[in-house]
Amino acid sequence: MGARENILRRIRAAQGRAGAEPTEGEIAAVRADIARRVAGPLPPFARPADRLAQFLKECDRLSTTHGQVASERGVPAEVSRYLASQGLPPQVVGWPAYAGLDWASAGITYDARPATGSDHAGLTGCFCAIAETGTALLLSSPAEPKVTALLPETHVCIVREARLVDTMEDAFALMRAEVGEPPRATFFVSGPSRTADIEQTIVIGAHGPYRVHVIVVS
Amino acid sequence: MQVQSMHFKRRASEKLDDALLQSNMKKAKGKFVDGRAKAVAEFGPWEELRSHCAALRDRVIANLDAYLVEFERNATRRGAVVHWAETAEEACAIVADIATKNGVRTVTKSKSMVSEEIALNDRLEAAGIRVVETDLGEYILQLAHEPPSHIVAPAVHKSKEQVADLFQEAHDRPRNTDIPALTREAREALRDDFLNADMGISGANFIIAETGTTLTVTNEGNADMVTTVPRIHCVVTGVEKVIGTLEDFASLIRLLPRSAIGQTITNYLTLTTGTKMPGDVDGPEQMHIVLVDAGRTKLVGSDLEPMLRCIRCGACMNHCPVYQNVGGHAYGWVYPGPMGSVLTPAYVGLENAGDLPNAATFCGECAVACPVKIPLPDLMRKLREQQFDRRLRPWGERAAISMWSFAVTRPGLYAFLSRWGARVASWIGGREKLIHKLPGLDGWTKGRDMPAPAGRTFRDLYREGGR
Amino acid sequence: MKVGLFVTCLVDLSRPSIGFATLRLLKHYGCEVVVPETQTCCGQPGYNSGARDVARTLARKVLAEFRGCDYVVAPSGSCSGQLKHATVHDLFIGEPDHAEFVALSERWFELSDFLVNVLKVQEVPGRVNGSVTYHDSCSGLRELGVKMQPRYLLQMAGAGIAEMEGAERCCGFGGTFSVKLGEISTRMCENKCEAARASGAGTIVGGDLGCLLNIEGRLRRTGDHATRVAHFAELIAGGEG
Missing domain, CATH: 3.40.50 (Rossmann fold)
Structure with a gap:
């Protein structure tokens, strides 16, 4: 405990407070400050007239492709179309929540399990999506592993239009209301992985997926 | 990392003559600056956002101890183990100890400037542990046995040909200079380690007091794997990284990628809170968070305190004409550019980095670019004041300031000296009115002439009612 | 309108022609120009070398020299920054004469700024070809x-x-x-x-x-x-x- 005490004591001394531990009153003040949740300024496009249009515009900017279907029943056909358009095999590893869809009719083999390093395409849903930045928010849970969005070269993400919010702040508010505290991994995905580490030249596809395809379910 | 900052002048001189470095720096030039300018312009209330974020950082720093304790309490509640390290050595020892106790053989790492600062890799390797840097830039530098030269784009000083040479040797594959192909090669080379490492080490862009969360901001997706796949996750971060709430993060993340590279958001943001939860199929069984001081708390309450706001975006160095000409390695430690010129003397001692606060024209571009409004030139000037007060600058420089101070505060003497100075210098300038060499001013005259004075001072001509 | 001319040490020593050009301009637009003879330097070299005391001494000297002027004009952004900015935002914070420096700062202008934004000139006497x-x-x-x-x-x-x-x-x-x-x-x-x-x-x-x-x-x-x-x-x- 020596280091902890010394560090805290040094900070307190520099700020004219005695001791090596914040008082209950000081902690309470910090909690009160936290509870205030002072909101920061937003750009005009964070409150768009057409939320979906804003979301898709940002997806384009981040090299996320997208398709739209009228209901979840349409997802397998859209996945099939997408994989074929990319010349990818009709095999998907995905979250169990989508195992009940009629994948066979769309000619797709669907494996309901967490993805591994050798899987080509991973299918996930998301907790919600953010229009301001074209972002899908994934919250980890036993049935919703993060690896499925990360390890395969292709990530297909189902976004329900009703779960589209304006901003990250709105997403956090929704999380607090429905889930409470953040789960182990709170994972924001905004397009395929990229790097510009060699000569500042942007290359799509670094360690994460090469392709992110969002399917919006109206 | 060993400090070489006392040799700034010599190192900068070498870098100016390094044709390959100069050509590599030219290629990168402008990309960051133009990208940021565009992103800032389309944002709208950018100045309001800067003020908001500077204020929220200041609010935490003013109560840093309580925020850290609140963070510790929440992180612990979620199953993480929080460690505190006063020095670089202590931090390294803590991480090495975790690794050895758990029989760790391979560590994957995502980019962490704090780990560079404390030379963590050397320490782990000395303990027989294999350390694999996974950020593409850091991976390149690990192969080259070099430190990063930029805090966001660590290998900005390397050309694709240099990367190709390194990869050819390391991967035992035919040489290739195509950038997408080189990127894929690194991906393939690192895949097995990503999947099989025993421990992942990451830094943290911020840690959140409210929830006990640590988080990483990346484009490559490497940090997201490093924090998810191995059975142990260890975060090494500075005590100043704490912020209050998730909402504070939402504001800061509007600033950070725009300032760094002109992106509205990075491809991945991973907020990690505690260990694997019951039933989870991924995530680490152990999570350790090492809070490193190593000089940071010395800044609290000092003139340099605003530096603790820094969010490590790199905008100051991208906009710095000195950095852009000499590159990051000239600065001789982990942090280059304007932020480094304040942090390095503050962390390693002003006597070891005396030229850094002087390596600025005070052009002010960094202060304009800084997303959290750190007055970098003012802070460098504060360090110059400390040097002046502690007589740390060379004798000749101090003597010159003393003599100048004596003269300019005595108008009669000053008029006399400037009258004769103007005459003599004008005479030295000769017919072409150029001075090629001036004693004591060879810093100027080595690469430039000094246009000679006209011969009479304004003061004298004006008094004569002249001209 | 009484305008004080801050010549700057470099102009005084090296290029008096810039000082006289400034003088001619100000007179051309009808200003009454005063040039305090004891002026030397704005103090910036000291300030940026960490010598705050001499920077303060020189700023106070300038303040005294230009007391009574409606405006002070300098053919330099750098010296103007020192007297308009460094004084008010740093050197004299908490000092008894801070308010006087605030007032000086409001009267002090870099030459082009003065001509365009204070005098709002519509023509200049000189001609430039090309x-x-x-x-x-x-x-x-x-x-x-x-x-x-x-x-x-x-x-x-x-x-x-x-x-x-x-x-x-x-x-x-x-x-x-x-x-x-x-x-x-x-x-x-x-x-x-x-x-x-x-x-x-x-x-x-x-x-x-x-x-x-x-x-x-x-x-x-x-x-x-x-x-x-x-x-x-x-x-x-x-x-x-």
């Missing part, structure tokens, strides 16, 4: 917002402005920096010279003599004796009389 390129010096630009003012004035004189790439980038002068870290300073200056030459203009114009000496010194050392380097005051003030 195009010039303008180097924005750092303090004027970033501390005082001097950007379009000198360009307007040059255009009034008939000059075309051929903007160089990176006009707002530092030329590498930086006061004592130019001597302490001469090699870096020289490289920054070389970049500036290249950009200025690429603009195609035969004349490089600026508003701070420090930058101009730096740029001219580099041009001449590298064998360029053709490109002209001038302060905007010299160009817009016209000849004597």
